[in-house]
Amino acid sequence: MPRIQSALLSVTDKTGIADFARALSAFGVGILSTGGTHRLLKEAGVAPLREVADVTQFPEMLDGRVKTIHPRIAGGILAMRSRPEHMRALEAHGIPPIDLVCVNLYEFEKVAAKQDAPLEELIENIDIGGPTMIRAAAKNWQDVAVVTSPNDYAEIIEELRKNGGSLSEGTHWRLAKKAFAATAAYDRAISRRLADIPPTGEALPATLDIRAPRTLALRYGENPHQSAALYATGRAGIAGAEQLQGKELSYNNLVDLDAAWQLIVEFGAPASAIIKHTNPCGCGEASTLVESYRRAFEADPVSAFGGVLAFNRPLDAETAAEIAKTFIEAIAAPDYSQDALQTLGSKKNLRLLRVAGASPELVVKSISGGYLAQTPDIHRLARADTQVKTKRSPAEEEWAALEFGWKVCKHVKSNAIVFARAGQAISVGAGQMSRVDSVKVGAMKAVLPLKGTALASDAFFPFPDGVEEAARHGITAVIQPGGSVRDEEVIAAADRLGLAMVFTGVRHFRH
Secondary structure, three states: OOOOOEEEEEEOOOOOHHHHHHHHHHOOOEEEEOHHHHHHHHHOOOOOEEEHHHHHOOOOEOOOOEOOOOHHHHHHHHOOOOOHHHHHHHHHHOOOOOOEEEEEOOOHHHHHOOOOOOHHHHHHOOOOHHHHHHHHHHHOOOOOEEEOOHHHHHHHHHHHHHOOOOOOHHHHHHHHHHHHHHHHHHHHHHHHHHOOOOOOOOOOOOOOOOOOOEEEEEOOOOOOOOOEEEEOOOOOOOOOOEEEEOOOOOHHHHHHHHHHHHHHOOOOOOEEEEEEOOEEEEEEEOOOHHHHHHHHHHOOHHHHOOEEEEEOOOEOHHHHHHHOOOOEEEEEEOOEOHHHHHHHHOOOOOEEEEOOOOOOOOEEEEEOOEEEEEOOOOOOOOHHHOEEOOOOOOOHHHHHHHHHHHHHHOOOOOOOEEEEEOOEEEEEEOOOOOHHHHHHHHHHHOOOOOOOOEEEEOOOOOOOHHHHHHHHOOOOEEEEOOOOOOHHHHHHHHHHOOOEEEEOOOOOOOO
8 A cells, every 4th residue: 555645634532633643744644634633733743734724725614614625625535546537637626635534523422412402502513524524535445544533543653653654455444444334323323313303202213223332242141152242322321330340240240230220220218229130139228328238138138149239329338348248249339438449349259330320211122023112111109199999098107118119119020029118128029920929929038027018019910819818928008000800809808908009000010
């Protein structure tokens, strides 16, 4: 490949650009630049240096909207060196060839991440000249190298050094493919963000557009014979969490951590959740984090062994000391005190994640031949929206237990049953094929006394047997969606047994 003799540099992300320009200049490359990039390079002493306006003989205008959209720029990039007629056209019009284009784009996605960003701000952050130059250079990849990321600067300079100022055909092709991916992602981000402006009233998009870069290669998937990787859409939630210590995360760790995190953000007071195979085996809420963890742990210490934890407060030293008493796979928390990190640091394999809250996104699952998508289940129960269906209304302590159990039940695999007290899940019956069996499993697994607990059910009781079975174990109140053709029979059974029963009108299936 021929030597690179001229380069056009026009970047929004100016990380390392001055050093990159100096290195190019050292190989005798003439530098052409625009606006803010030109000012930065000039202040950095990069020479020789020309401004794009010197080539176009036309000033930047329209508040910077027009800078590089000009035949003298497009021609210098698109001319094919192997075609004599192209080169004669450049010479006839006094257009200098451009051998390298280094461009990154206006930060549209950064602006788009602001939920309240006005349309005018979004529009002004749509780059026009940048994608045009990138696509032109990538189209003419055999003659022009196109650089879209500061992460490539060092490798490019090293190759120029080894090859006497030229880049290989393979490098040109790799950079071109990366460039087309960059402009495609940019256009996709714009299309996705503007789709609901003004709001269309549709909760689900007409076209499901999923794009997430691979951020972590995993050792394997759910089982060792399956390949897996993590793809993240941003820096929020479990996918965007920062790992502070411990072994590499597994596929199953991430699934359980997400289940734990989704549960724990339901609570306002300090709360702790313990997850095993995506189901809560313990959950507690209290005035202090350590007390919430003790409540969560004592409900099922056996299942907690090897579990995954989540907290809705920064993890403190006292809570860390309690955690250190048993084997835990991973922890998700908004932050960690230095004392907590020191306490847990002795457990070298324990994975610690610092997590920022994630905004609700579409819930997407793959099935054979396609995808299922739904809006997230972000429903929050308001007591005023419930209906007491029995002769007896819940006492205040029972209401607190019902509301707590309802929050936990929402995150249990259906058919889901939760025995609860105020601030504590006592036992969980998950994933059975019949609701009465979930009641039986929850009762069977109980370590703490069930007498006086409240019962939460994620869907209606199709028969009175589930309520009758729970009453045998001492429950005093029930919360459920209602909606069965046998609701009256179920309510009558509750009245006969002296229970209070509340209908929510909302179902929380989780498959």
